Amino acid sequence: MTSSNNNGHGNNGAGGAREKDLKVVGKPFRKVDARAKCTGQTKFADDIVLPRMLFAKLLRAHEPHARIVKIDTSKARALPGVHAVITGEDLPTSYGILPVSQDEHALCTDRVRFIGDPVAAVAAVDEDTAFEAMNLIEVEYEKLQTITSIEEAIMIDEPRVQDYGESGNVHKKVHLEFGDMDEGFAAADHIREDTFFYEGNTHLPMEQHASVAHFDPDNKLTLWSSTQTPHYVHRALTKVLGLPAAHIRVIATPNGGGFGGKSDPFNHEVAVCKLSMITGRPVKVTLTREEVFYCHRGRHPVLMHVKTGVKRDGSITAMDFQSFLDGGAYGSYGVASTFYTGALQTVTYDVPRYRFRGLRAFTNKPPCGPKRGHGTPQPRFGLEVQLDKIADDLKLDPAEMRLKHLVKPYSLTANYLRIGSMGLGKCIEKIVEGSDWKNKFHKLPYGKGVGLACSSYICGAGLPIYWNNMPHSGVQLGLDRQGGVRVQCGSTDIGQGSDSVLAYIVAEVLGIDPFDIRVVTADTDLTPVDLGSYSSRVTLMTGNAALQAAERARELLSKAVAEKLSLPVENLSFADHRVFDVENPETGVTFAEAVVLAESKYGTIGTVGSYTPPRSPGKFKGAGVGPSPAYSYSAAIAEVDVDAETGFVTVERVWIGHDIGQSINPMLVMGQVEGGVYMGLGEALMEEMTYRANRNVVHKFPSLLEYKSPTTHEMCDVKTYLIEDADPNGPFGAKEVGQGPLLPVMPAVANAVYDAVGVRVDEVPITPEKVLAALRAKAQGKPARFGPKGVPTVEWPEPLKVATPAEGGDGREMPRVAIHS
Amino acid sequence: MSERTKQKAHIEFTLNGETVEVAFAPHKTLLEVLREDLNLMGTKHGCELGECGTCAVLLNGRSVLSCLVLGLDTEGRSVETVEGMASAAGLHPLQETFADTGAAQCGYCTPGFLLVAKELLAANPDPTREEIKEALSGNLCRCTGYIKIYEAVELAAARMRGEEAELPRAAVYGLD
Structure with missing residues (x-):
């Protein structure tokens, strides 16, 4: 056993963690909330019932784009059992997740922008009455022309879906250039240009969003909600409701699946708060499955053009990437999503010169936002499929080519x-x-194939969503004199195990059992701020905050015990609920006795820890998206069977390697990898959020039955390898796993389809129709491909030019004068 | 209050081994009766249209989607929910293995999976992986990719057969 040490935190980093005799970290403990979840004890938002609780329903627009001429709520108000009816007039203040797009109203004030946009809300004694009242509300609309696609948004300036943005129906344009692109392409032996399309899809959490609000007689408001970001909801409610932040308490209930879909402040959350304030009674809303599809905030449909120059050995000399995002009707996280479609192309293979142009369009569809991988699965699909084509062009093995240029x-x-x-x-x-691979690639019989792709993901965004200099995560630790330990943190468990990570890390440092720790999370009254469960930030950021708080507590205990036992502090070790002399393990005290000694010496024992990511080296405008304390890495090989008669693709097996840095709990890491492969498989083969453009932009299939997602029958076998390349910025070296392993799956499947039947499907989902179309094209002597023909021609803004580090750049934008001189 | 909720039905059935008496609006589904009138929140819902399997319970030992069964149809019959799986002696082996292997991530679909798996093991104590997939194919899970669920069912089945079994090393740590 090693002596007391700082457990691999910070500088001790990489090698340090591996040498430790870890008792909890790296071990397959069950989750601290696992038994509650397996016995029906976990209280999700819809499981909360309060006395005299009312039920709310939202009336949603059946027009995709229309001016609201009149809303008549009189019949609804007159229905017995109805306690309140509200419309946009009652909640005039706008909000939104990003400071730059505060474009949402809880209930539409003047216009509806997609089918499902809410215009009124009712609170009644029961759900049936609320439903009946909702249907008695009469809304008169004046139809407006709809914007149904990226192309239409670029071509049609009026009417505008939103009254802000770049111009017309273009929300955002970005143009960044790193290094001398002409020089890069001139140095290339081979240049490829390809277009790709990634269809939108949605999170589809099994739990429908639900919220309960209670405005109490002291004028304090509590909201229980299925949200991944209680802190941001707290901020939005403060803005919209006009209550002091100190009078609002947001409690994120355990999320029955999130995947990014519960990361925005939502209209139904605001509505139940207002209804509770009006009625003085608790108000609950539970969305129907159809409404969950309208909440969306899922994967943006992205059209891409990729131009890449390579040397004969496959090394990249320059990459020029264009992406066009269909954002739907509101901003949501869209500006960040746009930047993310251009940010992480550079972190897997050496890309010495890089240009990115991105455009996000407003359309009359449910808003897109962050879904697992946020803005990066789409470009990763394009990049990895193009690399496969390049390897094919250069007659190189795609695995070896990638390995050479990491x-x-x-x-x-x-x-x-x-x-x-x-x-x-x-x-x-x-x-x-x-x-x-070596015996399969290009060697399997027709109809069978293997494909490889790689990826990387951030371990937390380097910058918060709203500008501030405060930590991204805070942990408070309370030690009870009888030996109990309480961890408080604003993080939200969405099933990934974040509550357990807090317990494991504190248990490791204090030498106690994770199940002896009481974890209190996601409650803005009781827990210090953590920014939320998004951007794969939680293990790294809350983990580091918990580590710091636990180390500070251990220091207090160590000093008190050292004094009592007349030993040097360095001699003390914490393990098995004891604090003892490493040289003479019988000499020591129990953990509870150590707390008593510390409390006698210092008073009540409580410590705090917090985490702020390192500053980003990029100083240019737009440098805020992409930086992270660490990057996880994944590589996947898919083996497929393609039926050339039907076009049906069956993924038989996926081999995946994931660089986790250090597993805090390998079993939970395995679960995240398998879940990521599963969700990627759905996106690769079947999941799509699509609309009938010529039929009122109505969603094609807002139901769990018709929105196809993999069942046990479609799920493939998964062979997982965990690579532990510890990162000095991670707690014990840990990196993320919640999002990264999804990323390589779609391009690996597309590349395997090519290996199997020799056709390229340059878009997802890879449906049988698309495979057959590509096979037919091949048979007719046309390019053996299915995919978009091109991208729209648009006027891009002047590039923001930044010299690369290799060119001697300092991370700042080059002065425009210099550019033109 | 709406017309149809005025007249309540009043029935008796066996719920998790105990006789219960309950009054509810007659149009209510078993799902609603369990959650709203008997305060058993362990049974979840994902669609209320019979599409996702989340609300599965056992009716006379057979799995049914409680969102598609009228509460009235349970009169005189026996219903088992997730709350009835554990006993004073401890958790049901399936509950234990689901918890221990990480088969419950968000945990929302878990009660439905547990009950359908229980039905499977009652009929087939030694199911193959394919038989498990077939039995669970009506239940959707968005977190796990089903693999940890298969492993939990296999482990519970082995233990219920009296075998001393643990998860394979590769299921916990990955392949070497």
Whole structure:
């Protein structure tokens, strides 16, 4: 056993964590809330029932784009059992997740922008009465022309879906250039240009969103809600309701699945709060499954054009990436999503010169936002499929080609992303070996194929959503004199195990059992701020905050015990509920006795920890999206069977390697990897959020039955390799796993389809129709491909030019004068 | 209050081994009766249209979607929900293995999976992976990719057969 130490935190980093005799970290403990979830004890938002509780329903627009001429609520108000009816007039203040797009109203004030946009809300004694009242509300609309696609948004300036943005129906345009692109393409032996389309899809959490609001006689409001971001909901409610923040309490109930879909402040959350304030009674709303589809905030449909120059050995000399996002009717996270479609292209393979142009369009559809991988699965699909084509052009093995040009660990990319540990090489080697790639690639019979792709993801966004200098995560620790330990943190467990991560880390440092720890999370009254469960930030950020709080508590206990036992502090170790002399383990006290000694010496024992990510080296406008304390890496090989008669693709097996840095709990990491592969498989083969453009932009299938997602029958076998390349910024070296492993799946499947039947499907989902269309094209001697023909021609703004680190850049935008001189 | 809720039905049935008496609006589904009139919140809902399997319970030992069964149809019959699976002696082996293997991530679909798995093991104590997939194919899970669920069912089945079993090492740590 090693002596007391700082458990691999910070500088101790990489090697440090591995040498420790860890008791909890790296072990497959069950989750602290697992038994509650398996016995029906976990209280989700819809499980909360309060005395005299009313039920709310939202009336949603059946017009995709229309001016509200008149709303008549008189019949609804007259219905017995109805206690309140509200419309946009009652909630005039706008809100939105990003400070730059405060474009939502809880209930539409003048216009509806998509089918499902809410215009009124009722509170009644029961759900049936609320439903009846909702249907008695009469709304008169004046139809407006609809904007149904990226192309239409670019071509049609009026009417505007939103009254702000770049111009017309273009929400945002971005143009960034890192390094001398002409020089880069001139140096290339081979240049490829490809277009890709990634269809939108949705999170489909099994739990429908639900919220309960209670405005009490002291004029204080409590909202229980199925949200991934209680802190941001707290801020939005403060703005919209006109109550002091100190009088609002937001409690995020355990989320029955999130995947990014519960990360915005939602109209139904605001509505139940207002209804409770009006009626003085608790008010609950539970969305129907159809309404969950209208909440959306899911994957943006993205059209892409990728131009890449390579040397004969496949090394990239320059990459020019264009993406066009269909944002739907509101901003949501869209500006960040737009930047994300251009941010992480540089963190896997060396890209010395890089240009990105991105455009987000407003259309009359439910708003898109962050879904698992936020803005990066789409460009990753384009990039990895194009690399497969390049390998084919150059007659190189796609695995070997990638291995030769990996980004170096602890380096700085052309767009100023600081890479930490980088285990992608090991991931590729493991899956190549495990899948018997060399004997399968190009060697399987017609109809069978293998494809490979890689990816990377952030471990938390480097910057908060609203500008501030405060920590991104805070933890408070309370130690009871009888030995109890309470961890409080604003983080939200959405099933990924964040409550358990807090317990594991504190237990490790204090030498106690994780199940002896009481975890209190996601309650703005009781827990310090954590920004929320998004951007794969929680293990790294709350983990570091918990580590700091626990180390501070251990220091207090150590000093008190050292004094009592007349030992040097360095001699003390914490394990098995004891604090003892490492040289003479019988000499020691129980953990509870140590707390008593510390409390006698210092008073009540409580410590805090917090975490702020390192500053980003990029200083240019737009440098806020992409930086992260660490990057996880994944590589996947898919083996498929393609039926050339029907076009049906069956994914038989996926081998995946994931660089987790250090598993805090390997079993939970495995679950995240498998779940990521599953969700990626759905996106690759079947999931799509699509609308009937010529029929009122109505959603094609807002139901769990018709929105196809993989059942046990479609789910493939998964062979997982965990690579532990510890990152110095992660707690014990840990990196993320919640989002990264989804990313390589879609391009791996597309590349495998090509290996199987020799056709390219340059868009997802890869449905049988598309495979057949590509096979038919091939048979007719046309390009053996299905995919978009091109991208719209648009006028891009002047590029913001940044010299790369290799060119001697300092991360700042080059002065325009210099550009033109 | 709406007309149709005025006249309540009043029935008796067996719920988790105990006789219960309950009065409810006659149009209510078993799902609603369980959650709203008997305060058993363990049974969840994902669609209320019979599409996702989340609300599955056992009716006379057979799995049914409680969102598609009228409360009235349970009169004189026996219903088992997730709350009835554990006993004073401890958790049901399926509950234990689901908890221990990470088969419950968000946990929302878990009660439905547990009851359908229980029905499977009652009929087939030693199911193959394919038989497990078939039995669970009506239940959707968005978190796990089903794999940890298969492993939990296999582990529980082995233990219920009296075997001393643990998860394979690769299921916990990945392949070497």
